[in-house]
Amino acid sequence: MAPFIRVQNLNKVYSIPDRSLHILKDISIDFAQGEMTALMGPSGVGKSTLLHILGTLDRPTSGSVLYDGMDVFEFKNDALAEFRSTSMGFVFQFHHLLPEFNTVENTAMPALIAGMNRKEATGKAERMLSDVGLSERLYHKPGELSGGEQQRVAIARALMLDPKVVLADEPTGNLDTRTGEEVFGILKDLNDRGITFVIVTHNETLASQCNRVIKMMDGKIIGE
Numbered sequence: 001m002a003p004f005i006r007v008q009n010l011n012k013v014y015s016i017p018d019r020s021l022h023i024l025k026d027i028s029i030d031f032a033q034g035e036m037t038a039l040m041g042p043s044g045v046g047k048s049t050l051l052h053i054l055g056t057l058d059r060p061t062s063g064s065v066l067y068d069g070m071d072v073f074e075f076k077n078d079a080l081a082e083f084r085s086t087s088m089g090f091v092f093q094f095h096h097l098l099p100e101f102n103t104v105e106n107t108a109m110p111a112l113i114a115g116m117n118r119k120e121a122t123g124k125a126e127r128m129l130s131d132v133g134l135s136e137r138l139y140h141k142p143g144e145l146s147g148g149e150q151q152r153v154a155i156a157r158a159l160m161l162d163p164k165v166v167l168a169d170e171p172t173g174n175l176d177t178r179t180g181e182e183v184f185g186i187l188k189d190l191n192d193r194g195i196t197f198v199i200v201t202h203n204e205t206l207a208s209q210c211n212r213v214i215k216m217m218d219g220k221i222i223g224e
Contacts, residue, residue: 036199151183
């Protein structure tokens with residue numbers, strides 16, 4: 001059976017005035033449906049760039065990314081944005097919550113943007129927040145939440161449109177050890193329900209709980 005995500009001969013080159021920066025170098029790798037994969041390596045080796053390309057937030061210089069056999073970078077920009085919004089969820093180190101909106105409103109935002117009616121979006125946001133342990137914090141604004149609670153809101157927001165894959169870039173990087181373990185435990189529970197995860201992390205303890213750990217160096221995959 002074909003892999004859920006197949007990356008083939010991926011390269012990313014950034015041109016600056018006096019030279020070119022070859023960030024990703026001929027990367028080929030497969031990801032299975034329901035797998036939780038950690039990407040590890042020193043800062044600057046291309047982990048986040050690879051994650052952004054997997055999430056179609058950036059286009060590769062060459063190579064392909066196939067989801068269920070579809071080369072997504074053959075899509076035009078509008079179709080690619082639609083694919084991204086309906087198939088993927090994102091969790092970043094910095095949660096990017098809107099300070100003027102409460103927890104439910106922040107969580108519901110992707111669904112509202114996608115055209116879901118407010119009542120349905122609000123109800124689903126409340127269920128998502130309950131799933132991540134925030135049923136008592138539905139109407140608090142980000143400034144009234146702890147760092148761990150804010151990251152839980154970001155996770156609930158990432159799940160609003162029932163993504164097939166969640167891409168996370170240092171999701172526990174801004175948290176203390178205990179809170180980071182709690183947040184990672186939520187990601188593990190979601191993975192157990194069948195959601196595919198690709199996670200950039202420097203935390204070896206948390207990475208060891210993933211199905212796979214892929215190590216990168218100088219823009220290349222050097223092993224698992």
